[in-house]
Amino acid sequence: MILPYTYQSQGRRPATAITVALIWIALVAAYLLLDAAPLILVAIGSFTLPALYDLGRNPRSTFSLDETHLRWSSGRQEAQIAISEIDHLRFDTRLDMSVRLTVVRPSGVKIRVPVPATPPHHIFEPIAADAGLKTRRYHFSLIG
Numbered sequence: 001m002i003l004p005y006t007y008q009s010q011g012r013r014p015a016t017a018i019t020v021a022l023i024w025i026a027l028v029a030a031y032l033l034l035d036a037a038p039l040i041l042v043a044i045g046s047f048t049l050p051a052l053y054d055l056g057r058n059p060r061s062t063f064s065l066d067e068t069h070l071r072w073s074s075g076r077q078e079a080q081i082a083i084s085e086i087d088h089l090r091f092d093t094r095l096d097m098s099v100r101l102t103v104v105r106p107s108g109v110k111i112r113v114p115v116p117a118t119p120p121h122h123i124f125e126p127i128a129a130d131a132g133l134k135t136r137r138y139h140f141s142l143i144g
Contacts (some may be wrong), residue, residue: 003067003127003130004066004067005064005066005127006063006064007064007120007124008062009060009061009116010058010061011055011057011116012054012055017055020048020051020052023048024045024048027041027045059074059116061073061074061075061114061117062074062117063119065127068082069083070086070103072114072117074114074116075116077117079113081103083131083132083133085105085106086103086133087104087105088134088135088136089101089103089104089125089128089133089134089135089136090102090104090135091135091137091138092138093137093138093140095140098115099118100115101118101124
């Protein structure tokens with residue numbers, strides 16, 4: 001058994017920085033070469049502001065599993081659930097091939113783990129099974 005298990009991610013990713021830079025280069029090129037309307041370019045450029053905010057702030061997300069608790073934190077969200085209060089873990093594969101993790105309690109209450117704090121499912125699923133947690137897989141469900 002590989003416990004305790006810890007996963008960390010951060011908001012500052014090279015792919016995000018490259019994408020924002022390419023968008024801004026395209027906007028400047030549209031302004032200089034195509035004489036595009038500045039108001040339209042500002043409107044399009046405003047869609048990159050959340051990504052720029054994440055690049056600047058670099059939010060960290062953590063997820064951990066030990067012998068007694070499952071914990072995660074992401075932004076302002078934090079949770080700690082005792083292993084004894086978990087019925088099973090639900091892994092939902094979405095149409096975009098991302099996997100969402102949901103903790104299901106014995107009462108049926110579902111608690112969704114935030115995407116930035118979700119560990120890679122192919123690594124975490126066997127670790128959870130080794131820790132004695134039941135796991136269920138659902139592929140391509142639209143409502144869950």
